[in-house]
Amino acid sequence: MLHKLHKHTISFRNAYNGVVWCLKTQPNYQIHLSFSILALVAGLYFHITYIEYIVIILLITIGLVIETINTALEQTTDAIDQKWREDIKIAKDVAAAAMLIFAVGAFFISCIIFIPRFISIASVSIK
Numbered sequence: 001m002l003h004k005l006h007k008h009t010i011s012f013r014n015a016y017n018g019v020v021w022c023l024k025t026q027p028n029y030q031i032h033l034s035f036s037i038l039a040l041v042a043g044l045y046f047h048i049t050y051i052e053y054i055v056i057i058l059l060i061t062i063g064l065v066i067e068t069i070n071t072a073l074e075q076t077t078d079a080i081d082q083k084w085r086e087d088i089k090i091a092k093d094v095a096a097a098a099m100l101i102f103a104v105g106a107f108f109i110s111c112i113i114f115i116p117r118f119i120s121i122a123s124v125s126i127k
Contacts, residue, residue: 022071028099029067036060039110046117055113059106066102070095 022029039056042048048056073095077088 018068018072022068026067026071029064029071032063032067036063042114046114046121048113048117052113055109059109063099063102063106066099070099 023033039060043053043056074092077091081088
């Protein structure tokens with residue numbers, strides 16, 4: 001039992017190190033985290049509902065997971081070969097496309113949540 005717990009602790013430490021490395025070295029990860037914080041602060045400001053918070057937190061989590069997998073794939077393909085190769089380019093492009101598709105979807109969902117609140121505040125300010 002203790003051996004399994006020790007292995008789990010090591011796995012958690014390795015995962016933590018991976019997150020820290022991504023935060024320190026990956027600009028897209030930093031951008032995603034910045035927009036995530038902005039969305040959470042906007043949620044507080046606009047008093048979004050509990051369900052909307054769950055949606056925002058789910059979007060943040062999925063986005064960070066996709067960006068982490070994309071980064072891992074890029075690092076792995078770079079370790080395979082530093083020279084330009086069509087097959088590696090395709091792998092990187094497809095992984096980046098996954099993040100782009102998610103980001104567009106997350107943007108539209110965020111618009112559905114926040115735009116009505118922006119309009120409401122703007123209409124009160126104009127009056």
